Amino acid sequence: MLADKTILLVIGGGIAAFKALDLMRRLRERGARIVPVLTPAAEQFVTPLSVSALAGHKVYRDLFDLTDEAEMGHIELSRSADLILVAPATANLMARMAGGLADDLATTLLLATDTPVMVVPAMNVRMWLHPATQRNLEVLRADGIKVVGPVDGDMACGEHGPGRMSEVSDIVAAVAAHFSDGPLAGKHVLVTSGPTHEPIDPVRYIANRSSGAQGTALAVALRDLGARVSFVTGPADVPPPEGVEVHAVQTAQQMLAAVEGALPADAAVMAAAVADWRVATASDSKMKKVGSGAVPALNFVENPDILRTVAQADQRPKLVVGFAAETDDVVAHATAKRARKGCDWIVANDVSPATGIMGGTENAVTLITGKGAETWPRLSKGETARRLAARIAEALE
Structure with a gap:
């Protein structure tokens, strides 16, 4: 090569x-x-x-x-x-x-x-x-x-x-x-992936079922089109790909810092499933049962809104792509999210348990842009990534 x-x-x-x-x-x-x-x-x-x-x-x-x-x-x-x-x-x-x-x-x-x-x-x-x-x-x-x-x-x-x-x-x-003579040669694309783990104490945390497979596939597809990829990943089930700059994080706050450190970029694809909340003050030692049936009270605070932060940044990428994992009224919720966050595109999918998408090998997405909603067929996460990467390359031309 x-x-x-x-x-x-x-x-x-x-x-x-x-x-x-x-x-x-x-x-x-x-x-x-x-x-x-x-x-x-x-x-x-x-x-x-x-x-x-x-x-x-x-x-x-x-x-x-x-x-x-x-x-x-x-x-x-x-x-x-x-x-x-x-x-x-x-x-x-x-x-x-x-x-x-x-x-x-x-x-x-x-x-x-x-x-x-x-x-x-x-x-x-x-x-x-x-x-x-x-x-x-x-x-x-x-x-x-x-x-x-x-x-x-x-x-x-x-x-x-x-x-x-x-x-x-x-x-x-x-x-x-x-x-590379690929369509993304010379372009820098930021990709976030995987879940975040928000600690409760040294042995417990708040998380979700994201495997990181879709974000990893996107990093590979963008890399293969010639992009330089900065890959910010939470503790995913799949290993990060070769040939990309890997920034491994645990929490939403760490992910935000890594994302801001990777800017400027030509495009940002925010595929991570970031926890919406974290415990206000995590315990330094393991929380113990008291034996009386009492349940400890956990006080939650909102995590930083990484997608919105990038969409409003001074060094805003030309194209900002968000993801919306929904269980009902997928298109309506995702369309509202696009407007609320200020991003250019939203990739929406139905992650209700019956679909098997969360943590699975396939995805069925609807791409929502300023022109409306475009529903794609159910595909492997690799093929979904290649389709989206091709669209990103077209948008950056």
Whole structure:
């Protein structure tokens, strides 16, 4: 899928640099030609010899190397690739890119190029969440630079949270999507999926019967049309697909934070079955029976309205698609929901127990738009996803 494509790989100086070694191997397996560039800090984590061996190409390291400048000057090097991939992109490297600095070979190449650039951030969770890093991220996105990840996970420093470098398979899929000639090539689509779990105490929670199968199928269908997919999923019964940016969450509040962090996007498909309420104050310890037949009182508060938040966001996607799982008066309730939430489309379905749709393998939906209601036949969730993805591609053209 990447045959005849030249990728200039800039390896930043972070512990995640070791992933760049596997990344080069995977990209070469798909036919790409890798031209590696090491920052001085990167050499503290990976060696030029290992990088050269896995890239199958000479490593570029020094801006003032007379031999390299004679063979291929940094200006020519910066423009000879089909894509410049920065992986990992550290907080420092992103800051220098956003500021337009050119104080080493990597930043000089990035400033002197007119080639598309894709960055894969990786850093400590506090660094990623720092306002300075978020400002730099917005500058890079505004400059047209594509961003892959980061994802939530364990850090080498022992902390947990957003900032972990995306998995190699996801980076490869993002690169492939960049070069794809599919109708969604170059588009970023946000998909939410699965249920949310709202804790009552450490062992009990409020949830619903959503399996996450429909949202997962949608992520796959959109990915296969060339989109870069940010996939925010609750604790679903099905594993997340490969080739998408996965953000795993538990609660509605966590899902909202992940969704807002994934914006801007060209489209948002909000397929998650978010719990409407949560316990106002979850117990820190397991609630015990008192033996007298007394039942504890649970005080509920409303969860954030994620669909409405996205539909009214300053960075509102061009297309916002909501889902409505109903048990009666499906079209009427879903039509009212579309108006109430401010989204463009609503995908409505009947999830009453007799249908077997909630948690099943098939779906029967009605697509509600500004033009009215369009009822689709009962299909597999995969085919339903492919139909909806095709309609989304048409809307974004």
